[in-house]
């Protein structure tokens with residue numbers, strides 16, 4: 571068979587299966603509660619340590635460059651940035667935890683905002699916890715995961731930046747991550763190499 575036909579075949583099969591992201595639009599940057607968080611549209615929160623690649627992942631997943639602001643300096647995202655996806659879901663890009671170099675007081679404020687949104691508010695987002703695949707889950711990642719489990723959240727784990735993991739240690743590193751994370755699905759992802767996008771969009775947008 572002509573290889574082009576085979577390729578097109580598999581692309582169209584993939585399209586039928588995938589929950590495609592067709593539209594993505596920035597709504598608001600929030601520093602507390604807001605009417606849009608209370609309008610009944612399901613929320614999907616993206617969390618992880620500073621610099622894990624949360625904002626880049628939202629850009630690659632939606633296919634809209636520059637939708638969420640990204641930086642090589644940790645601590646860029648300082649609000650709950652809400653995006654409307656497919657007119658049916660909100661993606662919420664959260665500030666990172668960990669080593670943001672933005673001053674103690676500012677970091678404390680951001681941690682309060684994350685804690686309020688995830689654990690103290692009545693909002694109950696599905697949570698995508700993004701870890702750096704090269705670094706592996708940190709102490710902060712694991713304590714966040716435990717808190718999410720205890721609060722009964724629906725959780726999706728993303729091992730991000732897999733392009734940075736050397737081929738020679740790849741299997742070993744993924745095994746180590748899986749052992750530390752426990753019984754959760756782990757999606758291997760790279761915003762840089764555009765890997766894992768179909769699997770992740772299916773996972774976050776699927777109807778329960």
Ligand SMILES: Nc1nc2c(ncn2[C@@H]2O[C@H](COP(=O)(O)OP(=O)(O)OP(=O)(O)O)[C@@H](O)[C@H]2O)c(=O)[nH]1
Nearest residue numbers: 621622623624625626640641642645646647666761
């Ligand atoms: N190699 C590689 N680099 C990535 C990937 N995803 C993000 N990065 C880089 O990681 C850095 C941080 O990306 P951001 O998306 O701003 O990270 P963030 O988690 O939103 O950071 P904060 O908003 O500070 O919490 C940037 O320099 C990105 O280019 C990836 O899949 N592969």
Ligand SMILES: [Mg+2]
Nearest residue numbers: 624625646647
């Ligand atoms: Mg960010």
